Amino acid sequence: MYRYDEFDHDFVRARxxxxxxxxxxxxxxxxxxxxxxxxxxxxxxxxQLHAYMLRIAVPYGTLSAKQMRMLAQIARKYDRGYGHFTTxxxxxxxxxxxxxxxxxxxxxxxxxxxxxxxxGNCIRNVTSDHFAGAAADEVADPRPYAEILRQWSSIHxxxxxxxxxxxxxxxxxxxxxxxxxxxxxxxxxxxxxxxELGFAVFVGGGQGRxxxxxxxxxxxxxxxxxxxxxxxxxxxxxxxxRRDNKFKARIKILVHETGVEEITRQIEAEFAEVxxxxxxxxxxxxxxxxRAYFAAPELAEKPARSGAFExxxxxxxxxxxxxxxxxxxxxxxxxxxxxxxxxxxxxxxxDASAEQMEVVADLAERYSQSEIRVSHEQNLVxxxxxxxDMPALYATLAEHGLATGNAGLVTDIIAxxxxxYCALANARSINIAQDLSNRFGxxxxxxxxxxxxxxxxxxxxxxxxxxxxxxxxxxxxxxxEEVYQITLGGSADETAAVGTLVGPGFKTDEVGxxxxxxxxxxxxxREGPDENFLAAVRRLGQKPFKEALYGAx
Amino acid sequence: xxxxxxxxxxxxxxxxxxxTGNRLTDGVVVYLDSxxxxxxxxxxxxxxxxxxxxxxxxxxGKAAEAAQVVVEAYPIDVKREPDGLRALRVREDIRARGPSxxxxxxxxxxx
Amino acid sequence: xxxxxxxxxxxxAFDDIEILDRPGAAPQPARSRDHLRRVPDPEPATSxxxxxxxxWRNGRFETDEWTMTAEDEAVGEGPAILPLERxxxxxxxxxxxxxxxxxxxxxxxxxxxLIPHLTRVTLVVLSFPKFSDGRSMSxxxxxxxxxxxxxxxxxxxxxLIDQMPLMRRCGVDSFDVQNPVTRKQLAAxxxxxxxxxxxxxxxxxxxxxxxxxxxxxxRRAEAPRQAAE
Numbered sequence: 001m002y003r004y005d006e007f008d009h010d011f012v013r014a015r016x017x018x019x020x021x022x023x024x025x026x027x028x029x030x031x032x033x034x035x036x037x038x039x040x041x042x043x044x045x046x047x048q049l050h051a052y053m054l055r056i057a058v059p060y061g062t063l064s065a066k067q068m069r070m071l072a073q074i075a076r077k078y079d080r081g082y083g084h085f086t087t088x089x090x091x092x093x094x095x096x097x098x099x100x101x102x103x104x105x106x107x108x109x110x111x112x113x114x115x116x117x118x119x120g121n122c123i124r125n126v127t128s129d130h131f132a133g134a135a136a137d138e139v140a141d142p143r144p145y146a147e148i149l150r151q152w153s154s155i156h157x158x159x160x161x162x163x164x165x166x167x168x169x170x171x172x173x174x175x176x177x178x179x180x181x182x183x184x185x186x187x188x189x190x191x192x193x194x195x196e197l198g199f200a201v202f203v204g205g206g207q208g209r210x211x212x213x214x215x216x217x218x219x220x221x222x223x224x225x226x227x228x229x230x231x232x233x234x235x236x237x238x239x240x241x242r243r244d245n246k247f248k249a250r251i252k253i254l255v256h257e258t259g260v261e262e263i264t265r266q267i268e269a270e271f272a273e274v275x276x277x278x279x280x281x282x283x284x285x286x287x288x289x290x291r292a293y294f295a296a297p298e299l300a301e302k303p304a305r306s307g308a309f310e311x312x313x314x315x316x317x318x319x320x321x322x323x324x325x326x327x328x329x330x331x332x333x334x335x336x337x338x339x340x341x342x343x344x345x346x347x348x349x350x351d352a353s354a355e356q357m358e359v360v361a362d363l364a365e366r367y368s369q370s371e372i373r374v375s376h377e378q379n380l381v382x383x384x385x386x387x388x389d390m391p392a393l394y395a396t397l398a399e400h401g402l403a404t405g406n407a408g409l410v411t412d413i414i415a416x417x418x419x420x421y422c423a424l425a426n427a428r429s430i431n432i433a434q435d436l437s438n439r440f441g442x443x444x445x446x447x448x449x450x451x452x453x454x455x456x457x458x459x460x461x462x463x464x465x466x467x468x469x470x471x472x473x474x475x476x477x478x479x480x481e482e483v484y485q486i487t488l489g490g491s492a493d494e495t496a497a498v499g500t501l502v503g504p505g506f507k508t509d510e511v512g513x514x515x516x517x518x519x520x521x522x523x524x525x526r527e528g529p530d531e532n533f534l535a536a537v538r539r540l541g542q543k544p545f546k547e548a549l550y551g552a553x
Numbered sequence: 554x555x556x557x558x559x560x561x562x563x564x565x566x567x568x569x570x571x572x573t574g575n576r577l578t579d580g581v582v583v584y585l586d587s588x589x590x591x592x593x594x595x596x597x598x599x600x601x602x603x604x605x606x607x608x609x610x611x612x613x614g615k616a617a618e619a620a621q622v623v624v625e626a627y628p629i630d631v632k633r634e635p636d637g638l639r640a641l642r643v644r645e646d647i648r649a650r651g652p653s654x655x656x657x658x659x660x661x662x663x664x
Numbered sequence: 665x666x667x668x669x670x671x672x673x674x675x676x677a678f679d680d681i682e683i684l685d686r687p688g689a690a691p692q693p694a695r696s697r698d699h700l701r702r703v704p705d706p707e708p709a710t711s712x713x714x715x716x717x718x719x720w721r722n723g724r725f726e727t728d729e730w731t732m733t734a735e736d737e738a739v740g741e742g743p744a745i746l747p748l749e750r751x752x753x754x755x756x757x758x759x760x761x762x763x764x765x766x767x768x769x770x771x772x773x774x775x776x777x778l779i780p781h782l783t784r785v786t787l788v789v790l791s792f793p794k795f796s797d798g799r800s801m802s803x804x805x806x807x808x809x810x811x812x813x814x815x816x817x818x819x820x821x822x823x824l825i826d827q828m829p830l831m832r833r834c835g836v837d838s839f840d841v842q843n844p845v846t847r848k849q850l851a852a853x854x855x856x857x858x859x860x861x862x863x864x865x866x867x868x869x870x871x872x873x874x875x876x877x878x879x880x881x882x883r884r885a886e887a888p889r890q891a892a893e
Binding site for chain 1: 575577578579580581582591618620621624625641643644647648652653654655658
């Protein structure tokens with residue numbers, strides 16, 4: 001993991017001191033809310049329905065056990081004993097008092113964390129593959145580049161007042177686990193024919209009101225030019241992105257309105273100029289220095305097959321489901337990557353209690369080299385677990401409601417906080433997720449349905465990623481009533497696609513039946529268990545689902 | 554960024570209203586009460602009827618904003634029911650009671 | 665370390681953040697900025713300190729000796745600022761003037777037509793229509809870093825204290841400050857900067873030195889307090 005040096009500590013401490021001063025000036029009345037709001041947002045502080053909300057950055061979703069313990073401690077001391085992991089790999093506390101925020105930020109700084117740039121029209125937390133550094137299929141660890149981008153984008157003087165927020169994602173495998181193509185800039189680490197590392201660069205993805213899948217503007221960018229190229233994109237966007245309408249201000253609209261060919265030309269022209277200034281070339285030794293922080297842990301050599309693991313599978317159906325769904329292939333033989341589900345049946349997606357955070361921290365220390373990841377699917381990940389240790393790990397997880405073997409299945413639902421917490425929401429999301437989770441919760445039914453992602457947003461801003469859910473639900477406010485629109489066929493992986501609205505929305509007490517109808521229609525029409533929901537929708541189109549939901553036209 | 558004031562005020566049309574906001578220091582939901590203070594309980598709220606009374610209540614809200622007591626005071630529609638006041642919009646009902654998905658964190662509405 | 669504008673850019677006493685003064689951290693020279701072009705006297709000689717003056721410059725409020733030329737007005741005798749379009753339209757006829765010329769570049773306006781004539785200009789005024797509009801941040805950087813403009817770059821519009829340290833790193837060295845709260849805070853010595861930087865910009869109007877091992881890390885050099893005279 002990356003470790004702060006003296007400079008990083010100074011940087012974050014200075015920022016905390018600055019914000020502490022601003023909070024004091026607000027509480028004393030020197031700053032009005034209008035003056036204070038942009039300042040607090042830059043430090044991750046929102047005012048939501050019930051209280052302030054603090055959004056803490058988890059850079060590229062990587063956490064140490066120590067950091068997780070600090071989050072648990074903050075949850076207990078300053079909040080109500082829990083936190084919410086988000087689709088941006090961040091953590092939100094729902095109840096901090098404004099007067100306590102400087103103390104919370106100081107506590108975070110003590111474990112090398114902050115809440116910088118988790119809001120506002122700036123470069124937000126850089127996300128990555130939650131299996132980075134462990135996945136069997138990655139070209140190299142993408143996180144050193146994410147860290148370089150994180151540093152370079154921190155309080156960037158030129159790019160802190162962009163037309164709109166800006167999200168970067170770095171992945172390193174063909175299989176996209178991080179929804180890379182829904183980001184403003186997506187970077188896919190790859191090797192060229194000569195074996196050199198570089199990036200395929202995608203620009204203009206985004207969700208919200210006008211969902212778009214990013215376009216590839218470069219097939220191979222040498223790694224040393226990473227910052228120069230990103231700066232070129234940022235400058236084109238900063239100067240030319242629309243500022244007349246906040247709903248048209250994201251770079252996706254600029255790309256769309258300018259045309260991919262022309263925007264690519266502009267980016268390349270700007271890039272050529274940036275190269276001339278020669279301020280941003282990444283020296284090889286510096287990349288190596290950062291990369292060293294992310295060196296693969298030294299794992300004891302193990303045979304690929306673990307007797308203990310196989311025996312536990314033979315013993316227990318629950319463990320088998322966990323092993324099949326929540327354990328993914330690791331680079332090292334005899335090891336697995338464990339997804340710790342924050343989606344217990346009927347639970348609140350992404351919520352974790354302080355106690356659960358501590359359990360995960362303990363387990364990370366004992367079994368996973370003290371490393372934890374947060375996934376955009378709102379689960380936690382223990383990246384380096386020996387197969388031999390899985391039964392013991394599972395037993396402890398199960399004691400604390402963390403062993404649900406449903407990763408990637410129908411109950412692994414993404415949901416934004418919705419109207420239960422969020423000031424922007426038009427409808428609740430969590431209650432719908434809970435209802436669906438209960439309906440589909442039996443292990444047999446989930447196994448029968450197979451891979452299916454349901455994603456729920458409580459407003460058009462799409463924090464719940466509904467556009468790219470195989471089944472997406474969008475809550476809207478229809479004359480004071482919560483109504484849910486259903487989209488089908490969205491996808492967030494390398495075959496990224498925006499789902500299609502299937503028809504008129506459903507009320508709160510109807511939407512569960514409607515989703516069941518969609519799933520039943522799939523089960524009836526699929527060519528077999530090997531044809532998953534997304535493949536079936538792509539083959540069948542909307543028609544049979546429409547008919548099942550609304551009757552034949 | 555949120556704009557709760559405009560959102561709610563635009564839809565104010567019931568006969569009875571109360572004025573609400575979030576307390577500056579901790580963000581907790583509060584309601585303007587009859588004594589001119591701010592209570593965490595909806596049933597303590599000063600219920601106003603008619604434009605004049607609402608204006609006076611909103612003026613008290615503005616004054617509380619200026620005095621660093623609340624952030625963004627705004628009016629909401631309420632209805633008198635046998636067991637107390639009820640906020641008419643889902644959003645305000647959730648603000649009054651706490652998240653609907655966490656009964657353990659439910660807020661008391663008061664007598 | 666020869667930042668051409670730094671000679672006239674005093675750095676305030678940064679009293680609000682004190683962690684800067686760490687012993688043993690000897691300043692390293694940052695990259696040279698001698699590529700910046702020399703221009704005629706960037707500061708009209710008559711500019712003088714004035715607590716009521718509109719400009720924040722050299723760590724103090726100053727009078728503004730420049731005149732913004734209104735649309736239907738003839739260009740005056742003294743230092744005159746013209747909107748970019750008018751400057752481009754009338755530049756041939758302005759050749760006889762002895763007084764300095766300034767150009768107002770609106771947020772997002774392209775520099776491409778101005779660049780060939782940049783040597784005739786001693787002041788570029790950049791507009792910030794809203795504090796949240798960062799287009800002129802890019803324009804300032806391009807003027808300094810890419811086009812070597814060594815004259816005065818002035819921010820005007822919604823200029824608030826929280827953006828000023830960022831503007832200065834992008835190349836702005838004078839600020840037309842109207843906001844009363846910002847004026848009060850500046851007068852009180854506030855400068856809400858986080859004096860550790862992770863971007864090696866070639867446009868900064870303060871002295872910055874390399875920090876640590878990373879090639880892109882900078883920190884603010886010690887403030888030459890005597891320069892505030």
